[in-house]
Amino acid sequence: xxxxxxxxxxxxxGLHLLTHLPLSFAWLANAAPSVFHLLVVGWAxxxxxxxxxxxxxxxxxxxxxxxxxxxxxxxxxLNLGLVLRVVAEPTVPLSSAPIWEALLLTSAGFQWLxxxxxxxxxxxxxxxx
Amino acid sequence: xxxxxxxxxxxxxxxxxxxxxxxxWMLSAKALAFHAIVGAWRAxxxxxxxxGWLIQLAMGVSYWILPRDEQNQRQHAxxxxxxxxxxxxxxGWSALGLGTQQEIVLAMGRVMEVAGVILxxxxxFPRLRRASRLG
Numbered sequence: 001x002x003x004x005x006x007x008x009x010x011x012x013x014g015l016h017l018l019t020h021l022p023l024s025f026a027w028l029a030n031a032a033p034s035v036f037h038l039l040v041v042g043w044a045x046x047x048x049x050x051x052x053x054x055x056x057x058x059x060x061x062x063x064x065x066x067x068x069x070x071x072x073x074x075x076x077x078l079n080l081g082l083v084l085r086v087v088a089e090p091t092v093p094l095s096s097a098p099i100w101e102a103l104l105l106t107s108a109g110f111q112w113l114x115x116x117x118x119x120x121x122x123x124x125x126x127x128x129x
Numbered sequence: 130x131x132x133x134x135x136x137x138x139x140x141x142x143x144x145x146x147x148x149x150x151x152x153x154w155m156l157s158a159k160a161l162a163f164h165a166i167v168g169a170w171r172a173x174x175x176x177x178x179x180x181g182w183l184i185q186l187a188m189g190v191s192y193w194i195l196p197r198d199e200q201n202q203r204q205h206a207x208x209x210x211x212x213x214x215x216x217x218x219x220x221g222w223s224a225l226g227l228g229t230q231q232e233i234v235l236a237m238g239r240v241m242e243v244a245g246v247i248l249x250x251x252x253x254f255p256r257l258r259r260a261s262r263l264g
Contacts, residue, residue: 040178048186057130085156092160101160108156115149119142126138129130 001050001075008042030090042082049074049118056125070121074114081110130193133209137189140217144181148174173224180242181220188249198256208252216245
């Protein structure tokens, strides 16, 4: 998660730079929300998720970080959701193909699911020690 | 993790779920072309995630990991409890003000948020001063 967050930091700032260059791509003109979410979800939120998994009080000796499967669900849902969003969100106003709307809906579902599973998995580790 | 940190982090996690739920709903609205009704929800989404999630989580974790001073923490605990209450009430009032477009409600919410972070900062500041004095 921490590695991916670093990738999003670079991607987010790179895309931010591209949106300010005098390029005549309609897609880039619609990319402002994608840049913002690459940085706040991909970078900041994912970095927090990764650091929280590492430093919050351990759950038990046998499974110190809780369910690894649930953590993998958080990782994949958050990243797939974000990538789909970045691709589909600027494209929806430019294309009448329903696939882009379906991808955007899927992205919303994935990111929402990631937040729910993260809170569910980390909640038990937020405890007095 | 101290009890106060637990409460701050748990409240932050609840804000994360509410904020992401709102965000998912707004993104769905964009996909289904009814985003005209999203309007004020965007500001509420940002308020909940920026202050309720990010700032509150940072407060909770920093209260836990900053250099400890048991006497100071006992003495100033009421301030952090106050910060927890006022910050969360402030986010709620601000969201209500943004949703209803009532400036006075929004202003009250923002005042509570500022009061919350001032209470928190004044409680934690002596821990840093003592730690830097001890080297």
